[in-house]
Amino acid sequence: MTDATGQWDWNRMSSILPELVLRKIATIRPPNNMLGSDVTGWRWEQNWSFTTKSAYEALSNYEVPSFDFKWLNIWHLKVPQRVKVFVWLVVHDRLLTNAERFRRHLAISDRCTWCQTSSETVDHVVRHCSTAISVRVAVIKPHLLNEFMTMSFLA
Structure with missing residues (x-):
């Protein structure tokens, strides 16, 4: 050309x-032969080779989050895989709650489906919903309950 x-x-x-x-x-x-041969390369990798990982990071402006040590062992928990995935979704604020669905215009209300008392946010689902209390009491050891109620969910 x-x-x-x-x-x-x-x-x-x-x-x-x-x-x-x-x-x-x-x-x-x-192109200029004096500058060397004209070759294709992927600028997001040091060796100029394309990887799916570098494409994802480039497209999503991905930065490695600074993890709280409490959440580092999600995948080592001795619980069913679906519980691990649920915890991961909570930690990464990816749980599709009614508040999030309402924000995306996918629901007609942001209210909690179970208790109908407040907006169904991640915090409400995991800590404050009256239906979730029975699950929380069964799962969280009493001496860790105060720490659980005050710690940040986000990694």
Whole structure:
């Protein structure tokens, strides 16, 4: 796509590319053998190779969270896998509560389905819902209850 002088061949490119693409190309220097061979590369990896991980991180602006040590052992808990997944969803604020569904216009109310007393947030579901109290009492040891009620869920 370059002419004999090494510059972009605008006549050739304008016949096959839209104006928007041509403007972007205009911001890029044409290939130059003096600078080395023109090769493709993935700029988000040091070795220029594409990985799904680097694509995900680039697209999501992913930063490694600073984990509270209490949550590091989620996957080592001796509980069913679905409980581990539930805990992971809570810690990462990904539990699809009615408050979140309402915010996304997927529900007509943000109220808790079980108790109907307040907005169904992650905190409400895990700590304050009257229906969840029986589960919490059965799962959380009494001497750890105060710490559980005050600790941050987010990793």
